[in-house]
Amino acid sequence: MQAEFRQRREQFMAKIGTGTAILRSAPTAVMHNDVEYNFRQDSNFFYLTGFNEANAVAVLAPHHETHQFVLFVQPKDRDKETWTGYRVGVEAAKEQYGADEVYSIQELDEKLTQYVEKADRIYYHFGRDHNFNQKILNLWQRLIATYEKKGIGPIALEDPILLLHPLRQSKSASELSLMRKAIEIAAEAHNLALEMRNPGRYEYEIQAEMERLFRLRGGLGAAYPSIVASGANACILHYTENDRQMQDGELLLVDAGCSYDYYNSDITRTYPVGNRFTEEQRILYNLVLTAQEKAIAQVQPGNPWNLFHDAAVRTIVEGLMHLGLLQGDIEETIKAEKYKPFFMHGTGHWLGLDVHDVGIRQIGETWQSFQPGQVVTVEPGIYIRPDFQPCEGQPEVPDRWRGIGIRIEDDVLVTETGHDILTAAVPKSIEAMER
Ligand code: GLY
Ligand code: MN
Ligand code: MN
Numbered sequence: 239m240q241a242e243f244r245q246r247r248e249q250f251m252a253k254i255g256t257g258t259a260i261l262r263s264a265p266t267a268v269m270h271n272d273v274e275y276n277f278r279q280d281s282n283f284f285y286l287t288g289f290n291e292a293n294a295v296a297v298l299a300p301h302h303e304t305h306q307f308v309l310f311v312q313p314k315d316r317d318k319e320t321w322t323g324y325r326v327g328v329e330a331a332k333e334q335y336g337a338d339e340v341y342s343i344q345e346l347d348e349k350l351t352q353y354v355e356k357a358d359r360i361y362y363h364f365g366r367d368h369n370f371n372q373k374i375l376n377l378w379q380r381l382i383a384t385y386e387k388k389g390i391g392p393i394a395l396e397d398p399i400l401l402l403h404p405l406r407q408s409k410s411a412s413e414l415s416l417m418r419k420a421i422e423i424a425a426e427a428h429n430l431a432l433e434m435r436n437p438g439r440y441e442y443e444i445q446a447e448m449e450r451l452f453r454l455r456g457g458l459g460a461a462y463p464s465i466v467a468s469g470a471n472a473c474i475l476h477y478t479e480n481d482r483q484m485q486d487g488e489l490l491l492v493d494a495g496c497s498y499d500y501y502n503s504d505i506t507r508t509y510p511v512g513n514r515f516t517e518e519q520r521i522l523y524n525l526v527l528t529a530q531e532k533a534i535a536q537v538q539p540g541n542p543w544n545l546f547h548d549a550a551v552r553t554i555v556e557g558l559m560h561l562g563l564l565q566g567d568i569e570e571t572i573k574a575e576k577y578k579p580f581f582m583h584g585t586g587h588w589l590g591l592d593v594h595d596v597g598i599r600q601i602g603e604t605w606q607s608f609q610p611g612q613v614v615t616v617e618p619g620i621y622i623r624p625d626f627q628p629c630e631g632q633p634e635v636p637d638r639w640r641g642i643g644i645r646i647e648d649d650v651l652v653t654e655t656g657h658d659i660l661t662a663a664v665p666k667s668i669e670a671m672e673r
Contacts, residue, residue: 242412243288244336246405247307250286251300253401258301258357258392260350261286262370263294266322274322281591282363282398284500285406289335291325293343299353305338308353313342347373355381356390361398403596407588408611413501414651417590417613418660420498421649423455424505425663427494431466432671437486437511441466444492445480452496461502462593465493468511472643473621475583486512489519491643495593502593504615505661506647509671518638520668521561522620526644527666529553529618533585537614537650537657542605547585550618554581558620563635576629580622586615589649608652613660617647 250259263283267275279290287296289309297308312318314327331340341349354360354377362374374395381391409417427448434444445466452459467477468484472491484490488511495503508523510516515523529550536546555577558564563580564571571577588595590613598606608614621643626635648661665671 239288239412240334240336242410243286247286247298249405250398250402251298251306254298254300254361254398256301256357257359257361257396258354259296259298259361259398260354260374261296261298261363262365262367263289263292263296265367266292279500280365281500281596282402282406285402285591287335289326289331295343295346295350297350297353299357301357302353305353307337308349309335309337309340310343310346310349311340313344350377351381354392357392359394359396360392361396361401363397363399399596400598403598406590406595407597408609409590409613409651410611413590414611414613416499416501417503417649420457420461420496420501420503421505421660422663423452423457423498424461424494424496424503425661426455427451427496428492428505428507428664431490431492431494432507432509432665435484435490435509435511437484439484441468441471441480441482441484441490444490445494448492448494455496456498458497458500461495461497461504465491465506467491467493467643470624470641470643472508472645473623473641474643475621484511487516488512489515489642489644491645493645493647500591502589502591503649503661504589504593504617504647505649505664506617506619506645507664507666507671508644508646513673515668515672519642519644522622522639522642522644523668523671525554525557526618526620526646527668528557530616530646530648530666533616533618534648534650534657534659537608537616537652539610539652539654539656540607542607543599544605546614546616550585550616551577551581554618554620562633563639565633566631574629576632579626579628579632580620581618582621583619585618586647589613589615610652610654612652614650614652615647616650617645619643619645621645 261283264280269275293312295310311331312325328340364371385391431444445464463478466480468490469488471477490511491508493506532553533546533550536549588597624641651658
């Protein structure tokens with residue numbers, strides 16, 4: 239794996255040329271008082287270094303004569319390590335992470351300047367650590383003040399996302415195998431949920447068994463707060479209370495994924511709590527399924543990002559018009575977004591080291607197109623809250639349609655010739671959802 243981290247740094251450094259990139263690790267997250275959340279490394283920092291500790295800084299300076307990759311890390315400290323865990327330390331980090339030079343983080347102010355003063359620009363992504371942001375701004379201000387005298391120094395400060403995120407978007411073979419593992423575990427958990435759903439059970443029982451499997455199979459845990467939403471709870475997009483008792487005749491929407499070695503899966507299935515869909519549930523389920531299949535068909539190399547969402551929207555609008563739940567001219571309804579009370583979110587997002595992974599969708603007016611190696615979720619839905627309010631001029635929705643929420647979400651890899659539905663092992667046909 240070290241070879242791959244090195245290769246990523248080389249690819250990134252080839253792009254930054256005569257600039258210097260400064261990357262900050264994630265801070266230790268404190269929950270309350272001094273009780274800490276589990277640590278989760280910053281994804282950009284992890285992608286380029288593989289280094290998994292808080293309070294660290296990575297510097298990439300391709301133009302530097304001897305030190306192109308420099309790490310600043312927490313020094314070994316027996317007392318602190320007793321409380322908060324093992325630290326790699328300055329000595330071992332050099333060898334284990336392939337850095338040309340490693341310093342204690344306490345030396346940052348003193349040592350950083352030498353890696354930036356001859357760069358023509360600084361690449362830095364402003365994060366939530368305002369003190370650190372200020373430190374970089376101060377350094378820049380100090381170096382630029384002497385530019386006219388010396389004719390050398392960083393005349394620009396640039397965000398690295400345009401250079402770094404396209405690299406992260408294109409998944410390598412080893413990244414894809416971690417994603418497939420995260421998906422395999424989540425698929426097993428979804429199949430278990432499908433077996434467990436029964437009237438009388440509580441939503442949290444399903445959550446507990448799924449999350450147990452995430453850990454039991456070696457995953458880090460849930461990739462995001464699991465959504466186990468029965469009945470009208472399914473109309474709340476990020477419902478996470480998961481404390482309701484399920485009733486016969488309702489639907490259950492389960493949106494849960496697992497994190498494996500920092501790579502994520504993100505899967506949603508919706509099925510009857512009892513044995514069969516009601517007529518209205520079946521009609522809407524079929525509509526969402528068709529919309530999802532049409533959207534997936536648009537996930538092709540070279541297709542602009544907006545096409546898959548447009549396909550889902552058009553299918554849902556046509557279907558709702560056919561049912562009399564929307565009315566008017568199709569094009570006008572789409573343009574004026576009158577479908578939004580039913581379907582108010584995007585059809586998908588990039589997936590990878592982050593659940594909502596990085597990636598540029600649009601530059602100016604131009605949609606970016608899908609490229610092989612990218613992974614995207616495809617997750618249209620229809621949500622009709624009990625207190626549903628249509629857009630002005632649109633029909634009232636009869637009671638029999640209310641309280642239904644449906645989403646179907648798969649993780650799809652863009653390939654050279656089309657796509658590969660990575661989550662295909664989780665059934666979604668009407669027949670598979672009923673019993
Ligand atoms: N569960 C988060 C999402 O689907 O985007
Ligand atoms: Mn999801
Ligand atoms: Mn998603």
